[in-house]
Amino acid sequence: MLSTITDALRKRKLSGWQVREGRRTSHQSFLALTECECRRRVDTQSWTVSIHQVRAAADGRPVLGLSNFRITPPELPSLDQRIDEALFAASLVTNQPFTLAGPGAAAPDVELADPSISPKLMDEFEERLNGAIAREKNIRLSAAEFFADRLELRLVNHLGLDVSQIETSLQTEFILLSRRGGEEKEFIDRFTRRLSRDFNIEEEVRTSAEQARAAAEAGLPRTGKFAVLLSDEPLDRLFNPLLARASARLKYNRMVDATPGQMIVDPAGGDPITLWSNPLLPGASDSYRYDGYGTPAQRVCLIENNRLVCQAADKRYAEYLGIPVTGEAGNVEVEGGKAAFEDLRKPAPGTILYHLQAFSAFEPNPITGAFSAEIRSGFEVSAAGARPIKGGSVSGVLQKDLARARLSRERVQRENVLVPKGVLFEGLTVAGA
Amino acid sequence: MAADLKERLGDLVAHLETIVPYAAALHKKRSGTRISVNRVQESVEPEDPAQGLVVTLWNGQAFYEYAANAWEWDSLKTTLTDDARAAAAAVDKSKPVEQIEPGAEIRQDFSSGFERDPAALPLAERLEIARERMNQAVAADPLVANAVSILAHTVSEDVFVNRAKSMSQKILRSDSILVVFVSKDGLTVDIHNGVSKNAGLEAMDLSKGTLRGMVDDAKRLLTAPRLDPGVYDVVTDPEWSGIIAHECFGHGMETDLYVRQRALSQKYLSKPVAAPIVNMFDDPSLIGEAGGFFFDDEGQPAAPTHIIKDGVLQRGLTDLPSAHKLRFERSANGRRESFARKAYARMTNTFFESGQSTKDQIISSVENGLYLRHATNGMEDPQAWGIQVEGLWAERIRDGKLTGEVFSPVIMTGFVPDLLMSISMVGNDRWISGLGMCGKGHKEWVKNTTGGPHLRMKARLA
Secondary structure, three states: OHHHHHHHHHOOOOOEEEEEEEEEEEEEEEEEOOEEEEEEEEEEEEEEEEEEEEEEOOOOOEEEEEEEEEEOHHHHHHHHHHHHHHHHHHHHOOEOOOOOOOOOOOOOOOOOOOOOOOOOHHHHHHHHHHHHHHOOOOOEEEEEEEEEEEEEEEEEEOOOOEEEEEEEEEEEEEEEEEEEOOEEEEEEEEEEEOOHHHOOHHHHHHHHHHHHHHHHOOEOOOOEEEEEEEEOOOHHHHOHHHHHHOEHHHHHOOOOOOOOOOEOOOOOOOOOOOEEEEOOOOOOOOOOOEOOOOOEOOOEEEEEOOEEOOOEOOHHHHHHHOOOOOOOOOEEEEOOOOEOHHHHOOOOOOOOEEEEEEEOOOOOOOOOOEEEEEEEEEEEEEOOEEEEEOOOEEEEEHHHHHOOOEEEOOEEEOOOEEEEOEEEEEEEEEEOO | OHHHHHHHHHHHHHHHOOOOOEEEEEEEEEEEEEEEEOOOOEEEEEOOOOOEEEEEEEOOOOEEEEEEOOOOHHHHHHHHHHHHHHHHHOOOOOOOOOOOOOOOOEEEEEEOOOOOOHHHOOHHHHHHHHHHHHHHHHHOOOOEEEEEEEEEEEEEEEEEEOOOEEEEEEEEEEEEEEEEEEEEOOEEEEEEEEEEEOOOHHHOOOOHHHHHHHHHHHHHHHHOOOOOOEEEEEEEOHHHHHHHHHHHHOHHHEOHHHHOOOOHHHHHOOOEOOOOOOOEEEOOOOOOEOOOOOEOOOOOEOOOEEEEEOOEEOOOEOOHHHHHHHOOOOOOOEEOOOOOOOOEEOOOEEEEOOOOEOHHHHHHOOOEEEEEEEEEEEEOOOOOOEEEEEEEEEEEEEOOEEEEEEEOOEEEEEEHHHHHHOOOEEEOOOEEEOOOEEEEOOEEEEEOEEEEOOEEEEEEEO
16 A cells, blocks of 8 residues: 555655655553453554655745644545645745655664563563562552554655654553551552563562552652752663753744754763764664664764764755754663762761652653652661652753762663662752651 | 535445455545735635545455545545455454444434634635734734644545445534743743634634733743652643543543453443543534544444443443444544554543532642643553553642642652542533644544643642
């Protein structure tokens, strides 16, 4: 059916076109307590068509009319009408022209798919989850969901580009309950991996069970400025504002104004930040062989010792800004610091430190870097030991607070990051009791 | 098309119910146009089409679903026959087999109303409206770095069939959104406003006064310091009140969480959880609001649910599996992100009901406190009743007057009953915002609305 679309596009007088074919199979399983509530199977197929039409503006300069549409199999009989509509839409809008890429260098062989993924995995995952929970004291299952997806992608354009990749995705969310006295507390674990070998249900249950038991004993943190060590789930989004500062798309759209050579974090005694876009990490969610314009994946240093050295730019925004094409931003990789994680977790004499592992929602504002989040799981660490905490909030501004932050030398690969295992902030605002 | 589809799906359901005790089919289709312009980029594109079919089978103990966006009717029947036989064979004979009731018979087609048909206004003119708004925003102040103006119209068409119901609904939604980016000395802040209603062009107005206010507010945020953490006497605007409603007893009343024994509210049914002046609803039958519909994704007709009545917790929001499991009366809250995703118990239009006080009376009653506006997001914690609401604006109130001293950003956290019990005044206004989307945890995004009046309460802020 892809050829039906490309044949129809070739018959039109277009400046350019691109078609992205996607075919997804998804197997899904839902447990309520330990009982199967629902099993699902989903098959979808679609094509995303981009039409480029360059025309002369009133002042004679070339402008790009660009329109995208997605079409599904039942709509294919109306393909010509959809192309007409897209052409009309393209004739209305005015954008700076850019070119698509023809066939080029071969994409690297990035491990994106697990051939062993099959519907039988649902039974296996449920058994492994229940088995792991059975080994934990004072823990029971509230709910679990499993998704196993296989996605076949193919990208073609008018210049003869024709690339493809197969991806798999394994996703789970499970909730563990732990009782203390008359009350139960929960801990939610969610993680996504591409490969079965990385989908370590047993280890996730072990760590989540610890956190669920801790939650059952947790109290509010204190109020004030404290040293805060972030690890685990908060790391997944922590560095996003830095990635935003390096985004060519946001720069072109005047939503950030950083330029190469500029300091992103003003050093003030903290470990320097060096950050890469790395779409080559095996099994990571933001890995790819080629991006949405067919650019082969590459690891690119964006921030070196706190200074912006390169902007993450796909083909479009690289041409707009006159900078090299790096490909779309991939997984975030951050260099480790000097200290061991366990040393970062030790508070200075006479002080306390908060070690925070999960928030209700942790999404630092990509434009301002400001963050605030309710604490779901953590510890108040002092010379007297570690006290579980839950509730209250922590706030800060990433670029400012990173200036004095220390990074652990150990690194962890999570869903789409390879980052220090712990980031210690000198003084964040904690609002609690 | 709907008549033919209903007939085919009716035949399919009848066939499948010869194998399993209950079957249902839902066809969902979404179409429309989205215009987005800023200073340097423009797009006029179709809304992402989400057209597909999901067939639900119940074997007496569990649900099985098959969803696809491409099928041949004959092969679909063969596939689903195999699936139904497999589901029937999966029954655990040591456990009871239960029936699902299909509900009262309804054979009807529904359509939402509108005053001005977007299709009657040429696309080029709609694009010009979006450009004009963007240009007005950019021209409003030299500090405006960029502005994004979005106009969108979406038509959702659903067909639901089980053995008692054969229904279709067609709903037009219009979105008009403006985001303003203001920059100074390397710092950029953004602020948004807009309208999202089940309506036509009549819903798209965004006054120049609103635009000026957005730019002025964004400029204030550039220099606003953060707040000292503590417990404050606060007044929330309707947008902020709405997010509290959504996070407090919206998610916490979704009864699929009851089945999973992770909603504390189950223990508080028929008990006081808020001040006696507090009333809260979830109401999908408000068809003009963006979370409104005629029937949910499991075929349940829309009707209001009075969640909190005079401070007392009343009842939850159900999907089919949880209502069946708990033997609860159904409410129309079974909703899917798309045909490709499972239905869960989800909110629709969720809001605090209005009270007696004017906004001025509420603010003038505060000796030393904060006025909270520009709420941006929130997060629920149904099991521990923690709440998190984030926003951009906390303005000092001193001796009953707004002082212009603004803090940003701000986060509200706390224990839900403490927060709701502290509500001491309820405004006589009510405004519902349709700009938000709601996730179940961190996924399963559906459109819903939140709202309420101005509220006065005690809250922990930072």
